[in-house]
Amino acid sequence: MENKEHAIERLNSLLRGELSAVETYQQALKRIGEDADGVQLRQLHHDHIEAANMLRTHVHQYGGEPEHGSGAWGLFAQAIERTASLIGNTAAMKALRAGEERGVKDYERALQELDIPPESQLLIRSDLLPRTRTHVHVLERLMTECENAART
Numbered sequence: 001m002e003n004k005e006h007a008i009e010r011l012n013s014l015l016r017g018e019l020s021a022v023e024t025y026q027q028a029l030k031r032i033g034e035d036a037d038g039v040q041l042r043q044l045h046h047d048h049i050e051a052a053n054m055l056r057t058h059v060h061q062y063g064g065e066p067e068h069g070s071g072a073w074g075l076f077a078q079a080i081e082r083t084a085s086l087i088g089n090t091a092a093m094k095a096l097r098a099g100e101e102r103g104v105k106d107y108e109r110a111l112q113e114l115d116i117p118p119e120s121q122l123l124i125r126s127d128l129l130p131r132t133r134t135h136v137h138v139l140e141r142l143m144t145e146c147e148n149a150a151r152t
Helices: 002-032 036-061 073-084 089-112 118-151
Strands: none
Touching: 002 036, 002 089, 002 118, 036 118, 089 118
């Protein structure tokens, strides 16, 4: 029973991270608006909504009650919101990238835990972790584009 509870707790922790990412991207999109970067950020935002929904399903399947809020991670989203209003797009992209890098580490740690059900490990390994790694690269490219645009 302890292993099952630990697995549910870990999956809910990953879910909180995804919910925080959803909130953070919502705040960044308010700042960035409808420009070209916004289109790509909307896709990343949508990816996090999908990831949260998949994790909710796994928590349910394992007999747990999915988290409904981001918890302490939500404070990170609020910090991004406040910071984004004071800084440029490049700095906001860096903050988003830092959140994605944290997500990569969280997923990698989850794969090391034996309590995580095999179907959840498969979801992380085949979908969530690669998608999050791709997000890091997208944000790095967007940061470079923002920096180049600022120079011209």
